[in-house]
Amino acid sequence: MLNNDITLVSCPTCQTKTAWTKENPDRPFCSSRCKLIDLGAWASESYSIPQQTSEEDEIFSDDLNVDPNKSFL
Numbered sequence: 001m002l003n004n005d006i007t008l009v010s011c012p013t014c015q016t017k018t019a020w021t022k023e024n025p026d027r028p029f030c031s032s033r034c035k036l037i038d039l040g041a042w043a044s045e046s047y048s049i050p051q052q053t054s055e056e057d058e059i060f061s062d063d064l065n066v067d068p069n070k071s072f073l
């Protein structure tokens, strides 16, 4: 009877039927591996987050080295 409450979904990455439960933190994916594969595919299509982050880090460290009062005078 309790099994009727479990919703099965198809993993978007590998199409494996997986249970949509609180015990599955990676739902609707069957595993964290499939989750990472899907996120990786999405990220490489739309964004290059690691690159942008490192560029912004460099800009930020440059700003921190410059005293804003001195640059205005």
Ligand SMILES: [Zn+2]
Binding pocket: 011, 012, 013, 014, 015, 016, 029, 030, 031, 034
């Ligand atoms: Zn999967």
